[in-house]
Amino acid sequence: MPIVLYNTLSRKKETFLPLKENQVSMYHCGPTVYDRPHIGNYRAFLFPDLLRRFFEYKGYQVKQVMNLTDVDDKIIQRTHEENTTLQELTQRYIQAFFEELKLLNVQPAHHYPKATEHIPQMVRLVETLKKKGLAYESNGSVYFSIKNFPHYGRLSHLDLRTTSEVSRISQDEYSKESPQDFALWKAWTPKDKNIFWQTSLGKGRPGWHLECSAMSMEYLGESFDIHTGGIDLIFPHHENEIAQSEGASGKPFVKYWLHNEHFLLNGQKISKSLGNVLTLPELLEQGYNGAVIRYALICQHYRKRFNLDTTKSMQAAHSALEKLVYFRQDLESIQKKGEPHSEILQILHQSKDKFNQALEDDLNLPVALAALFELIKRLPLPQINQQEAKAILEFLTQADQVLGVIDFHIQHLYSTVDKKRIESLIHQRTEARRQKDFDTADRIREQLLNLGVLVQDLPNGTKWRIKGGKT
Template sequence: MRFFNTYSRKLEEFEPLDPAARSIKIYTCGPTVYSRAHIGNFRAYIFEDLLQRHLELRGYKVHRVMNITDVDDKTIRGAREARVPLAKFTRQFKQAFFEDAKTLRIKRADEFPCATDQRYVDRMIAMIGALISKRLAYQADDKSVYFRINKFPNYGKLAHFDLTQLQSTGRVKHDEYDKEHIGDFALWKAWDEEDGDVKWDSPWAPGRPGWHIECSAMATALLGDQIDIHCGGVDNIFPHHEAEIAQSEGVTGEKFVRYWLHCAHLLVDGQKMAKSLGNFYTVPDVLAKSYSGRELRYALLRVHYRVPLNFTWKGMNEARESLGRIDEWLARLSKIARKEKVQRPAPTATQRPIEKPGFEEALDDDLNISAALGFLFETIRETNRAMDENKLDAASASALLDWWQRINTVLDLEAHAEIVVPTEVTQLAKERENARREKNWKRSDELRERISALRWEVRDTKDGSQLTPRSG
């Protein structure tokens, strides 16, 4: 198995920290809960979901942590504007995040630590103290504490930045008079009026932690000084992950992360989807257009994580059609597998799933999902052909279903089969059957139209008419 490591900019063979235990520690940067996360954010979480699920398919036990940033400039501003306490303000977006993640079938991390948790604030303060005692941090005249990047020679290695070349984009105000170096970043931000009642005591001044230190504190607290994989969007490479390395390694003296994996952006009209640009959709926005969570999951999953993905409604339709193809295939296989199960003894434990290399091997190669799906669809076409020719027996159908079960632990794309046909539709279908028996084609077609308007599809097969839900 190999992954593209941002640190080396190379594909590297994956070797866990602890190969004997087959367990892997993953830290993933989670949402800042100042508004509902958009689907660009979720692209990153789906990529991380794919990573976790594939590692698990390959027999690793994954311990994954995803932090939730519930205190920063934006959350404080939002709470002020809403005139509610910070915790109350962020609670709604935490809930929304878990709701959306569930809609997208994203597997829950083992822990979701929050930055405001006193346990972690204490740890952040301890780490900052350690950095000060090592002269890697200093308190400036504004009472805030900053990391001294010139004392950490590896600073800039992850982003491959030459610090002397850093240019300000003017996006962020610099307190240049207080800091020794323009690139020094805040570890502890001294309280000011804007912060209202958001503050914690510290040895330096009342205030709040900087953004970066929370991840260092929570990652090392929950996963230890060294972790296997750390993920996030490419926009986190600098400064966030760079800062995390400096802080964590500054305190522990150990290599913080073995593999850095970063996900490319979701684009809209060829531009990065971002709150600041206003060109974003949320999960409910997509659901409101009558697409389902799994359709969105497929649309966000199907492109390799390091390639920018342009979000379009046309793409959503392609996702819908592709999933429909999978659904049809599974339905046919199940029917064949079921049919003979009545006559045959249940499959024995010695029966092995069909040998279908390709899918998992593709994912081994830096999560090459496009190639993996290619194998899936090739398999679908081949077996559909066999079924058309009546050449697929129940044992083979079962074996294929077993194979699907296995790869679906990674994809999680099966329609949740609560297929309940509404009585209205059943009634119309019955009437249509009667019309067809009388060869009243006009009436039959009319009824088909009405069923179609209810989002159901009628198919006339040798075994009679069948009803299929149109999408979802």
């Protein structure tokens, strides 16, 4: 089955055909580093991680780029509020961002270009647009002329024929109801203080939209496969990227535009005005580890709006992860020999097919996860032999290559466990049971339970695992 992805450009699912065989080039809009991202922002950072993991699972060679916006209107305003320098402010939040990506088991992108380190590329892009009659100067700033770019509005399905007059705007963000010539280069003003660059365009700084065009083409070329971001970036940001990039190069900029929906937090839109902005460290403080949070954020389809309940959703994510982890541990403990059972191998084959087909259908995680839980439900665990367990474990490992949660959760569970002490207590308890000293055996079991360890006595020995809790 071919891979199909929902392309915002065409508003339909399309078969994925990369520009270069067996290679995928992807660009993702990263954070604007004036503050910590809130938990809602991380959906836009986890989605490309899933996408990359899936393509690598399918055997593609992926080149992934995520920008870091380290100069824009909001950042400059924050430097004034905190009386700090641009570099001090942005570096603090860049470091925090990288630490939090690690907490969610996000694979590092191959490149994290900073806007401030690519000013020459941006200036060259603006100069090219000026030569082609797509940009003009006004009061020291340079604006893109959207009326001179016939395809403007194609991504956001905006019809300029219904707009009687196009004005200019210098702000980075504005509404879809007001298409305007946007700033490519912003002339210095006193409020910018010492944040400026002296270039052939004059004294000033780049516009936000310009940054992504220049950096994506610098690392991926004038045309590449996939660009992702939240639905809020479709207009004006991504629309303006297309105009700048295709206006300069004359070539198609991005083949597939993929956008993730936002989610509600405890039934409400995440908003500073509502006072419900929640950061990743704050959610971790509630006792949930990164694997549980990752699962809660990826288990819904990336284009579906859902409600993240910080109690019910997180508990459900923990329970689901616990089921997957315990299933893996059960399989790892199987030592029974014997001939393969055709019905068991058939169940495994069917689950593999369902898992793969779900992912190939626009990265449908809910259906892919359902295939795993159906596998757990259908398999007759007592009948499985060691050879069959090995085959099932191989599939679980492959599935987790995409999900990034099972092994990650196990690492969390056992990170604070003194394994030698537990094994010693297990041995003491086994000896007590062998000598029929059941009082001692029960006391040791209680001791293990207080350490968060569950004990299960089986015909071939004693098995132990870390009990649930929030972790």
